[in-house]
Amino acid sequence: MKISQRIFLLILAISSISTLTNFLLTRHQGKLLHSNSEYLLAQTVIQSLRRALVQDVIDGNKLRVSELLHSIIQNNNPIEFLYVTTDNHRIFAHSFTQGFPRYLLHQPKQYSNPNGVQLIHKYQLQQGLVYEYNEPLIEGLDFNLHIGINQTYITKILKKNTQTILLISFILMLLFLVIAFYWGKQITHPLTVLTKQIQRFAAGKSVDFTQQGRVDPEIRQLAIAFQTAAKERQQAISELQEREQNLSITLNSIGDAVITTDASGFVSRMNPIAETLTGWSFQEAKGKLLKSIFPIINASTREPIENPVEKVLATGETVYLSNHTTLIAKDGSEYQIADSAAPILNEQGHIFGMVLVFNDVTEQYRLREQTKITQQALYNKEKEQREILNSMVNAVISIDKDNTILSFNKAAEDLFGYNFREVQGKNISLIISESINNKENTNKVDTLFSVTETTAGLGKDVNAQHKNKTSFPVRIFISDLKADIDDKQQFIISCIDLTLIKQQEEQLRRSQKMDALGKLTGGIAHDYNNILGIIMGYAEQISFHINDTERIKKYIDNINHAAKRGSSLTKKLLSFSRHKQAERHVIDINKLLLEQQEMLSKTLTANIILNLELDNNLWPVELDSNDLEDSLINLAINAMHAMNSKGQLTIVTRNEQLNTVDAEHMDMKAGDYVTISITDSGTGMDATTKEKIFDPFYTTKGKLGTGLGLSQVYGFVERSHGKIKVYSEPGHGSRFVLYFPKSPHTITSKTTDQSINKINTQGSETILVVDDEQAMIDLACEIFNNQGYRVLTASDGQQALKLLETENVHLVISDVIMPKMDGYQLATIIQKRYPHIKIQMVSGFADERHKRMINNSLLHQNMLHKPYTAKILLQRIRILLDDKTIPSPSVKQSILILDDDEDVLQLYKINLERLGYTVLLATTGEQALRIYKDAINNSLVIDIVISDLSIPGSYSGRDIAYQIKKMSPAVKIIVASGNSEAEEMKNPLAFGFDVAMEKDFNRDKIKNLLDKLLSS
Template identity: 30%
Template sequence: MPEGSSEQQQLRLLQAALDHINQGFTAFDGELRLVGRNKHFFDLLEFPEHLAEIGTHFSEFMRHNAERGEYGDGDIETLVSERVEIARSFRPHYLERVRPNGDVIAVKGDPLPGGGFVTTYTDITDQRQREEALEQAVAERTSDLRHSEERLRLITDAIPALIAYIDTRPCYTFANRRYASWFGLSVAAMQDRPVVEVLGESLFEELEPRIERALNGEEMTYEYRRKGPSGAYADMRSTLLPDVDPAGMVRGCFVLSLDVTEQNQREAALRQSQKMEAIGQLTGGVAHDFNNLLTIILGNLKDVKARADDDEDLVELVEPAIEAANRGASLISRLLAFARGGAVDPRPIDVAATLNDLARLLRRSLPSSIEIVVQIKDAPRPTRVDRSQLENALLNLALNARDAMNGSGRILYAVGEERLEAERAAELELQPGDYVRIDVEDDGMGMSEVTRQRAFEPFYTTKTFGAGNGLGLSTVYGFARHASGTVALRSQPGDGCCITLYLPCADRAGTDSAPDEAFEDPDATPLAEGQGELVLLVEDDAAVRAVVRRQLIDLGFSVLEAEDAEEALEMIRSIGEIRYLVSDIIMPGEMNGIALARQAKSITPTIKVGLISGFAQGQDREALAGCPFPVLPKPFATEALAGLIGRSA
């Protein structure tokens, strides 16, 4: 076989191999004449077969392309010569060409060592399509995400909580509007801000250990106090929730903070009012028992004194005892004033006039180094209270102010009207409405935090033994609460004290004064003197009964005794001569003194009733509501009992 034919054989084999490749292939020599190509090149670029001829000039291909519009608009010759020119430079090149039919062809050319160049053509249409689809999907996802992020922001901005996300640096990567504005920043300004910059050095130092623990995967909840954007201190309760990835790594933590200032204040106020309520019940009960005891002590001591008229030694012993028991009785009545509001005779009172009178009295009795100032802001409407209780309260406050001063200073009484809207009223535990507001302000030494919290408790005093009983402010508190008002307190150590009384304006003051009118000033009523008339005395405590019985006998009455209502009713039914019924109000058994009195009246209409009570100071307002019988508080002197019988109805 001639050599040529084996060479041709090899060439054919080579061509077959080239045709087998899944890429187009061409080789041009230094003159830009085609020296090699494969079948795929023609398939891919749809060149006519005649161009496949070895030796075809490069420009023929360019012309064919230009003519069929592959290079866009323009002069054919120019389009061709430009390309030929570039090809002549034989520089390596890569380009992606989009054919009019949309196919994307990657063209990669490299010079050949002896001149000319070899080029491969790859169809990357699918690849490009996949990439584009991917890009589109990514763009859509991003837009979805942005949308859901916006929704999330809308939601987090609407929630009344401070929400943020801290990464491990630690910097903020998210903060809702509330969070940002709480720190005086915009949401955008929070982005990527170091936590220390936002919290400030000192707060960061305080919270850093917690943030660190949260970033170590521990959920943390804690409270702290910080000056809020308004300048007022706020209590914040924060939870740090670690954000852990599926591999268990902490990526950062969510921060959820709530302003719990109001909640804390409400809880503290509730605790305070529950405490006062409990103390009120306790002292009320104790006072009731003490009144019974004092009735016995005083009654018997007075009896001893009466019998010891000519024995001076005995009188000397008895008198201080009576004096002490009387002091005890007045203490108890102050206690009851706290617990039950005291015996009251509410009338519309002009507070401004009362203050002016009181100021006059105080100027006379306090040292002249203490200035008393009365400030009346547009004369307020009257308030329905017991005048002597109001005076007593204002006097107590003046005495406290005096005691808080070092001999000299200023006491300011300011009075005006204030309308309490729902929110402020709720804070003060009052009904919304118009109130007479009295501020009693001094420039004394002020109160410590502990004193401020306990000042209204009965028996809380910082004064030395004997100098104070700790009943002044509790009486003021009891008076104000029972007048449907309240008392508030503002004081700093070393910076004076201001006590504010709120009392409802008269036109909306409670109308529950009926029971109180049952209490009358015992001194102002005619004293009864007995002529042996029959009195039925009903009292469950035997010792008290013995004292009252003696007092009645001293007054000239004959006395029958009963231990409870049932026994009393039996006596009334069988003994028509009973003229008076003197009964305790609170008694064991079904029936109290008031019910007994009503029944007695239905049996013997002419019977006259007077009631005695250990609470006797607004106790059981409901039971006493509309009670037509006079009531005498225990303990009482014989004259007061005479007054009760004189008023009996």
């Protein structure tokens, strides 16, 4: 704004304020005068009326007072009303002709409080604004006089005076403005001339501030000062232009990008490198905020980074950006940059700008990131290899060509007892102590293996040494690695601890020996028992008919005695081979030892002292007492040989409770055990002998021993679910400890034969004898015919079933081992078809088929073992026939269902289980074959297989039928399909099936079909 305008406005403001102030003061004075005149009028009227009204008021002459008040109102004056009230505001008299108005019936308000008249109310009436005043008529008299004065006339006068004052004030203000305008022009003209010269100077034109004419001295001094400043400025501009040119040359020569800003962060300079990287020209970027042309983000997170200009300008410190900074150019291109920002300070240290220096490190960043990725990948690979090595079960060691250990995984630490730091840099011979034949090259890895072993990947069994100096067997595999970057050859050695494997191999070898011996003895026993049965049977029959010939009877008794000895031998053979089911009873071991004490003493001879130390509260155990007797005799005989016919044998019984830790250490289950400890004072055994003593045929007695005694003991203890432990050292004797689980049952005594001997063995029932040995059949016929029985015979199961269809049979005696159909299969069919027929199973050899009949308690427990006497046979049969309480044992038959539809399988399962069958399910051919093979291996019988036609996988329904028939020709196979038109459904026999069945899941139909199939 111009100075002249400012002066004009200043005078205008002063004159306006003065005029307004004068107006307000005059108006205020008029109001005060008006107010005072009102009070004066009211006071004058009241004083005038007081004398005229007092007496009438005292006399109570209301009418006279009212007339007087009304007469005053009639005169042309501003008084609107008059009335008199008592102190309790009751109206005594008034000037109104038409009644006292209601608006006057109020509680008085006091606006002023002078000593006399009081303004108590204001009314806006049609006549105008009315003020009401009152004052007591006289002191001591309880009456007040009220007067209402109209303000209209007075207000008109006041308004007229106000207008006059305003007019005068306006005229004076105009006069002041004219004077101010003229005076301002005179003052500002020289300044206007100076301003124009300054504008020319700013535009770079020549100026002369001294050409002012007549001016005030102050203006002239100002013009001279401006002239001097103009000269100095022109000189500074010349110098600045020169410096600017030098600075531009310098900036453009710098290899890094440079941007400068002012103190607010706006771009002031920019070199070509910065233009190239940002994509902005200097002309485009000049004056813009730095952050608008320099957007930066984190290269890893892609998140925006705080622009350095703000931090530099705020703190005054140099700022360096991170190595992961990405600059986004104007066209979207991205550059990895390294930059720094620093403040530009003046001589006083104040910030007046900032300089940003940055350069393109995209290629370096790419190489660095690639290096980091490569290093991370290498680290991850090494970590993965370490984790793989440490997770491997086998010990893995890496060595160089000089056998120096380079790495050692966790399994190796566990195997050898060293941690990696202890073996790092050490020779492999520290832990692998294999003797090396090549004495000239004992430290080289290639002496551990031949070339053939290495290339073929074959392992080598060597001795390894633990940190605790113990030696143990390991199998090592070695392979060479490609030479590393330093051309150093390395080798990888994998070590497998053979300790457990060697033990298992030894156990397997022992088990195989036992199994081979068992099969041998089992086969012998089967035939031998049949022979013995024939001898015993016919010898017994002869004795019945030639009692008169004493010598022949003696011979027959000798035959019987020999046969019984043979029978006892076969029992021992069968027991040893584990093919005979132990006749286990709950017994008292102490009682058995006391009963056998005399026999054991005779076995040991008089030179060896037998001591028994028996626990008085010994727990009962469940085992075969005959086997225990044989085991004690075998142990006693071995002890006698070890003591060279002189010494002491101590047998101790104890109750022992094994906790979890002790049981695991002894390879047993935790629980209560009864122990029998047999300790001798003999020569003892070394470790090699102790490992082999339970092997069949192993003996240290040469031709004097058979090597079967301790094997029999071992087999007996295993069958009794116990354990045997051996403790021995050369020169310190031996101790055998037998552990038997405590039995939860009480001890039972064997029944005597007295009641059995009284049984009448004669009968008239029909008995069917089934045996593949004709001599045994003939013997049975002889025995039963002599006692009055009707006897039928059959040589196999099929023949027996045909006889049962036509004959009324009371009891069937069947051998277990027979061709085509064994005794248990025959018994199963008989139980199903003829539940009233009693069955007696007999066998000279109990093979694996006995296991699958364990659940059929009656068939299994009532087994009659060959050889048997005619007396025992007749008594057993008579008891069985006479016992009406013995139920016909039932066998739950098994069916294998093969179908890929889960719903179909469940329907089969529900229906067949309700019919009483055990159901096995398979969804693929492979699974079905696996189930069937497992059943065979576990000696379980699957009676029927029901197979769908279309099966997913490698096998069809036909293939399954073929494979199962190949394993078990007698098994029944049903083909089941919803497609009744399939060839297999029309002619099942042609495709390996026994019968076809549609999938309608009618339980009655299924039952009839299965019954028919099982009875065929």
